[in-house]
Amino acid sequence: MFWFLLIALVVVVAAVTLAVIGGGAEAVLPEAEPDRVADALPETRPVVREDIDALRLPIGPRGYRVAEVDDVLDRLAAELAERDARIAELTAARTPAAQAAAQTAGQAPAPADRAVDLTKDER
Numbered sequence: 603m604f605w606f607l608l609i610a611l612v613v614v615v616a617a618v619t620l621a622v623i624g625g626g627a628e629a630v631l632p633e634a635e636p637d638r639v640a641d642a643l644p645e646t647r648p649v650v651r652e653d654i655d656a657l658r659l660p661i662g663p664r665g666y667r668v669a670e671v672d673d674v675l676d677r678l679a680a681e682l683a684e685r686d687a688r689i690a691e692l693t694a695a696r697t698p699a700a701q702a703a704a705q706t707a708g709q710a711p712a713p714a715d716r717a718v719d720l721t722k723d724e725r
Contacts, residue, residue: 643674649681 643649643657659666659674 643677649678
């Protein structure tokens with residue numbers, strides 16, 4: 603009886619080992635596809651608030667995938683830099699000389715915060 607149990611144990615261990623290793627040319631389990639951002643940020647237009655709200659970053663075994671998060675943050679940083687440059691450009695156009703020219707033409711100058719509001723309408 604002892605020899606029967608010993609042989610059965612060896613057969614079970616061998617079968618489990620072959621199953622785990624792959625037991626031949628074919629893999630037992632197919633390779634899993636890596637997670638990717640399903641709803642990537644749009645390439646053809648600027649990113650809007652709804653794009654960020656809909657964005658879902660893939661989660662790996664120990665948290666978010668660093669490369670995917672870095673790509674999204676780089677894209678957002680670039681778009682914010684473009685918008686800041688545009689706001690600075692519009693604010694610079696509101697120099698005292700431009701305000702003085704508007705006053706001499708009889709127009710009331712718009713407040714400085716109005717220039718920032720115009721950039722929202724241009725989107």
